[in-house]
Amino acid sequence: MFGLTKKIRYAVVGGGQISQQAFMPGIGQTKHSELAALVTGDPVKADKLAKQYGIPAYHYDDLPKLIAGDEIDAFYIATPNFKHRQYAVPVLEGGKHVLLEKAMEASVEDCEAIIAAQKKGGGKLMIAYRLHCEPGTVELITRAQKGDFGRLMMFNSTFGQNFSEENHRGHSGYWAGPVPDSGTYPLNAVRNLFGEEPLEVRAIGVKTPGRSFNFHDTVSVTLTFPDNRLAHFLVSYACSMVEEFTLVGDKGTVHAAPCFMFGPGEGISYTATIGEKKEERPHKAVEQFGGETDYFSECILNDRDPEPNGEEGLMDVRVLAAIERALETGEVQKLAPAKRSRHVEPDQVRDLKLTKEPTPDQMISIVPQSA
Numbered sequence: 532m533f534g535l536t537k538k539i540r541y542a543v544v545g546g547g548q549i550s551q552q553a554f555m556p557g558i559g560q561t562k563h564s565e566l567a568a569l570v571t572g573d574p575v576k577a578d579k580l581a582k583q584y585g586i587p588a589y590h591y592d593d594l595p596k597l598i599a600g601d602e603i604d605a606f607y608i609a610t611p612n613f614k615h616r617q618y619a620v621p622v623l624e625g626g627k628h629v630l631l632e633k634a635m636e637a638s639v640e641d642c643e644a645i646i647a648a649q650k651k652g653g654g655k656l657m658i659a660y661r662l663h664c665e666p667g668t669v670e671l672i673t674r675a676q677k678g679d680f681g682r683l684m685m686f687n688s689t690f691g692q693n694f695s696e697e698n699h700r701g702h703s704g705y706w707a708g709p710v711p712d713s714g715t716y717p718l719n720a721v722r723n724l725f726g727e728e729p730l731e732v733r734a735i736g737v738k739t740p741g742r743s744f745n746f747h748d749t750v751s752v753t754l755t756f757p758d759n760r761l762a763h764f765l766v767s768y769a770c771s772m773v774e775e776f777t778l779v780g781d782k783g784t785v786h787a788a789p790c791f792m793f794g795p796g797e798g799i800s801y802t803a804t805i806g807e808k809k810e811e812r813p814h815k816a817v818e819q820f821g822g823e824t825d826y827f828s829e830c831i832l833n834d835r836d837p838e839p840n841g842e843e844g845l846m847d848v849r850v851l852a853a854i855e856r857a858l859e860t861g862e863v864q865k866l867a868p869a870k871r872s873r874h875v876e877p878d879q880v881r882d883l884k885l886t887k888e889p890t891p892d893q894m895i896s897i898v899p900q901s902a
Contacts, residue, residue, distance in 0.1 A: 537563070537832060538563055538564060538565045538828075539563060539564050539565070539604045539605050539628070539827075539828040539831050539832070540565055540567035540568075540602065540603050540604045540605070541558060541564060541565065541566055541567055541568075541603070541604070541605050541606070541607050541630075541824070542567060542568035542569070542570055542589075542597060542603045542605075542606050542607070543555060543566070543568070543569050543570065543606075543607050543609065544570040544591075544594070544606050544607065544608045544609065544610060544618050544622075545570070545571065545608065545609040545610040546569060546571040546573060546576040546577075546580060546895070546896075547609060547610075547897060548894060548897045548899065548900060549609050549632065550607070550609045551580070551889060551894045551895065551897065552888050552889060552894060553793060553794075553819075553820040553888065554607055554609065554820050554824070555580070555584060556820075556886045556887065556888060556889065557818050557819070557820030557821035557822075557824065557886050558820070558821060558824050559821070559886060560818045560821035560825075560883045560884060560886050561821050561824050561825040561828060561883070562825065563825065563828040563829060563832055564824050564825060564827075564828040566584055566586055567586060567602065567603055568586055568587050568588070568589060568597065568602070568603055569581060569584075569586060569587075569588045569589070570588075570589045570590070570591060570593070570594060570597070570606075571588065571589075571590070571591075572590060572591050573895075573896055575895060575896050576588075576895045576896050577589075577590070579895045580895060591618075594618065594621065594622075595621065598621060598622055598625035598627055599625065603627065604627065604628060604831070605627060605628035605629065605630060605654075605655075605827070605828075605831065606618075606619075606622045606627060606628070606629050606630070607629075607630045607632075607659075607824075608622070608629060608630070608631050608632060609632045610632075611699070611700075611703065611707060612632065612633070612634045612635070612636055612637055612706060612707075612711060613636070613637035613703075613706050613707070615631055615632070615635065615636045615637075615641070615645065616636050616641040616644055616645055619631055619645045619648065619656075620644060620645060620648040621648075622654075623645065623648035623649045623651070623652045623654055623656060624648045624651050624652045625652055625654075626652040626653055626654050627652070627654050628654040628655040628656070628827075628831055629649070629654065629655070629656050629657070630657050630659055630823070630824065630827050631645070631656065631657070631658050631659060631844070632658075632659045633658055633659055633660060633715050633719075633844060633847070634706070634711040634712075634715050634844070634847060634848055634851060635658050635841070635844030635845065635847065635848050636844075636848060637706040637711070637848075638848070638852060639845065639848055639849050639852055642841065642844060642845040642848050642849075643845065645841060645844075646841035646842070646845065649841060655827070655830055655831055655836065655837060656837075656840055656841050657823075657827045657830070657837035657839055657840060658839045658840065658841065658843055658844035659823055659839075660719060660823070660839040660843065661793065661819040661820060661822065661823040662716075662719075662720075662791070662799070662819070663723075663823070663838060663839045663875050663879055664819070664822040664823045664825075664826045664879050664880060664881045665799055665814075665817065665819055665822065665880070666799070666814050666817060666880050666882055667787075667798065667799030667800060667801065667812065667814035668720075668790075668799050669875055669877060669879060669880050670812070670814075670877075671724070671778075671785065671787065671799075671801055671812075672723050672724055672875050673875075673877055674803075675724045675725075675726075675778065675780075675785075676724075676726055676874070679782075679783065679803070679805070680778065680779075680780035680782055680783035680784070680785060680803070680805065681780035681781040681782025681783060682758075682780055682781045682782075683724065683725055683760060683778065683779075683780045684759075684760060684761070684779050684780060684781060685760070685761055685762070685777075685778075685779040686717075686720075686721040686724065686725070686760075686761075686762040686763070686764075686776065686777070686778050686779070687762070687763050687764070687776065687777050688716075688717035688720070688721070688763070688764040688765070688775065688776035688777070688790075689764070689765045689766075689773050689774070689775055689776075690713045690714070690716055690717055690764065690765075690766050690767075690773065690774050690775075690791055691709070691713065691749075691765070691766060691767035691768070691769075691770040691771070691772070691773050691774075692713070692767070692768065692770070692771075692772050692773075692900075692901055693768075693769065693770060693771060693772070693901060694709070694744075694748075694768035694769070694900060694901065695898060695899060695900055695901060696742065696743050696744060697898045698898045698899070698900050699898070700712065700900070701743070701744050701745075701768075702743070702744070702745050703745075704745060704746055705746045705747075705855050705858075706855075707746075708744065708746035708747070708748070708768065709746075709747075709748060709749070709750060709766040709767055709768045710734075710747075710750050710752070710766060710851060710854050710855070711851050713766040713767075713768075713791075714750070714752065714764060714766045714851065714854070715847055715851070716774075716790075716791040717762075717764035717766070717776060717791075718752075718754075718764065718847055718850055718851070719843075719847055720776060720790070720791075721754070721756075721762040721764075721776075722846065722847070723874070723875055724778055725756055725760055725762070726874065727756045727757050727758075727760065728756070728757075728846060728866070728868070728869040728870065728871070729754040729755060729756050729762070729850055729866055730755050730756060730757060730865065730866055730868065731754070731755035731863055731864065731865055731866065732752065732753075732754055732755075732850060732853040732854055732857050732863070732864040732865075732866065733752070733753040733754075733857055733863050733864075734750060734751065734752045734753075734854045734857035734858050735750070735751045735858075736749065736750040736751075736858045737749050737750075739769040742768075742769055744768060744769075747858060748767060748768040748769045749765070749766070749767040749768070749769055749770070750765070750766055750767070750854070750858070751763070751764075751765050752764050752765075752766075752854055754850070757868075764776075772901075774788060774789050774790055774791045774792055775787065775788035775789075775790060776788075776790055782805060782806070783803055783804060783805035783806070784803070784804045785801050785802070785803050785804075786801060786802050787799065787800065787801035787802075788800070788801075793816075793819040793820065794816065794885075794888055795816055795885065795888075796816060797816050798813060798814040798815045798816040798817070799814050800812060800813040800814050816885050817881070817882055817883055817884075817885060818881075818883035818884060818885050818886050821881070821883045821886065822880075822881030822882075822883050823881070825881050825883065826879055826881055836873075838873050838874070838875060838876060838879060839875075840873065842871060842872060842873065843871065843873065846869065846871060849866065849869075850866070853866055
């Protein structure tokens with residue numbers, strides 16, 4: 532076991548926007564984590580980011596050497612999700628720890644391979660559901676599961692943005708599109724609020740005229756859960772910025788906005804109406820990426836399994852895959868009944884001071900996601 536004063540040394544695999552904008556600055560807000568290396572195929576990023584953070588930079592071809600060495604304890608993998616298996620499996624089989632961005636992968640089979648690699652190597656695996664450590668989100672999930680809003684019946688959410696068509700995600704197919712990217716947030720939210728897994732999936736998608744995305748850029752998804760609970764979310768890459776959800780029980784209603792994003796002004800806040808009582812629950816913005824990293828590092832140091840583990844990632848991906856099938860066939864997709872072994876706990880909350888993010892023009896060799 533690591534000593535309590537030990538810092539977990541992280542290598543970032545993938546130097547895209549999320550790494551530069553959020554993870555690399557955010558790790559500095561933690562007590563038991565440090566940025567130790569960058570792995571990228573871009574020589575410009577390698578040179579400039581290595582100098583900026585005072586860390587060595589490596590090519591993807593050097594990954595086996597890093598896994599076998601003793602300079603790195605954990606790897607934050609933020610490549611496109613359809614390349615997660617390619618990098619996560621050798622790291623996990625090598626016994627190192629992985630903080631893996633969501634969506635976990637682009638198929639159930641790939642998720643299962645990552646989970647098998649974790650079991651083989653013995654390191655920790657956490658899927659980067661940063662909101663599982665965010666104060667307002669965890670508070671709301673806890674209240675929903677306690678029954679504060681009665682028997683939960685309905686959930687509805689809208690999450691969209693005007694996404695840049697020049698960004699690589701704009702032409703990389705369904706698994707780079709709005710459903711796995713944006714849709715993971717309302718999907719994960721409702722699964723945790725309901726504490727159940729969906730049984731049926733329906734989906735309708737459209738392509739906005741004048742846009743060149745090679746996927747449905749606006750998608751409506753309806754989920755049927757046990758006990759006749761219904762959930763709906765609408766995601767888009769072709770609209771103005773919007774993020775909100777409504778949760779309805781037989782005793783109360785919750786409206787949350789903002790609810791999914793990170794950064795300044797993104798304190799996850801909600802209004803709860805129970806009977807005739809209306810309750811405003813604002814929360815300040817916290818360092819979400821630092822928070823999830825802090826939680827993961829403490830899990831490693833204390834030899835505890837993190838909550839948003841491979842099982843949690845797999846549960847989302849099986850629904851995302853069913854949505855893809857529903858869009859392709861126009862038919863209702865049925866899912867086998869499933870139960871999770873872990874749920875969000877209040878002690879996962881991390882209230883770290885917000886760090887300053889670089890602006891798009893300060894980031895290296897990226898096409899900003901927002902148009």
